[in-house]
Amino acid sequence: MNTKIAPSILSADFARLKEEIEEVEAAGADYIHVDVMDGHYVPNITIGPLVVEAIRPVTNLPLDVHLMIEQPEQYIKAFANAGADILTVHQEACTHLHRTLQLIKNAGVKAGVVINPATPADFIKPVLHQVDLVLLMTVNPGFGGQSFISEVLEKVKRISEWRNEMNLDFEIEVDGGVNAETAAACVNAGANVLVAGSAIFSKENRQQAIQEIRNAY
Ligand code: DX5
Numbered sequence: 001m002n003t004k005i006a007p008s009i010l011s012a013d014f015a016r017l018k019e020e021i022e023e024v025e026a027a028g029a030d031y032i033h034v035d036v037m038d039g040h041y042v043p044n045i046t047i048g049p050l051v052v053e054a055i056r057p058v059t060n061l062p063l064d065v066h067l068m069i070e071q072p073e074q075y076i077k078a079f080a081n082a083g084a085d086i087l088t089v090h091q092e093a094c095t096h097l098h099r100t101l102q103l104i105k106n107a108g109v110k111a112g113v114v115i116n117p118a119t120p121a122d123f124i125k126p127v128l129h130q131v132d133l134v135l136l137m138t139v140n141p142g143f144g145g146q147s148f149i150s151e152v153l154e155k156v157k158r159i160s161e162w163r164n165e166m167n168l169d170f171e172i173e174v175d176g177g178v179n180a181e182t183a184a185a186c187v188n189a190g191a192n193v194l195v196a197g198s199a200i201f202s203k204e205n206r207q208q209a210i211q212e213i214r215n216a217y
């Protein structure tokens, strides 16, 4: 699978969101990663469907929407209608995970499932056949700019092995603390989508920032 870079706009300048997205698209980004936080599932509040709708016409790239919210099933329709291409829900936030993933598929959007660093990979094994993407958090969700938790790489490997054994073709994404130092280990473990927030948006030259990550694997 081709390795993809998904800049997380959490670290972008929100007053210039359009320009920031255009800049990373021109710099070769593959997805735009959108972090949705509700102040309950994670201790931070960010953006909702209105912002997704506002940025939809700004880019041709798929909008990879990471829902860090409680009861995500209540908001699937809203985010799908707003223009999300991939909707990723936390296993820990879904009482009926299978049903929520089905809801995403029924909304005509790609379905992703995500687990936190301390959640065992086994918890999502029963739904792997249902998903287009598995996201492994490499930090505890809530904020940009945290340090990479390398223990998660074991889970990346395991899930990539299961994908082979089960003959499935979902993407494996990592999110949190991914930069030119940590990218190679992620790719070697089996990840093919690298989310990077601060590693891209804290740099003046986004093209160079993305290239530095690509050069690292
Ligand atoms: C964390 C978010 C991440 C975050 C990554 O809760 O899900 O997408 O923006 O930021 P960096 O790359 O700075 O760790």
Ligand code: ZN
Pocket (backbone or CB within 6 Å): 008, 033, 034, 035, 066, 175, 195
């Ligand atoms: Zn994220």
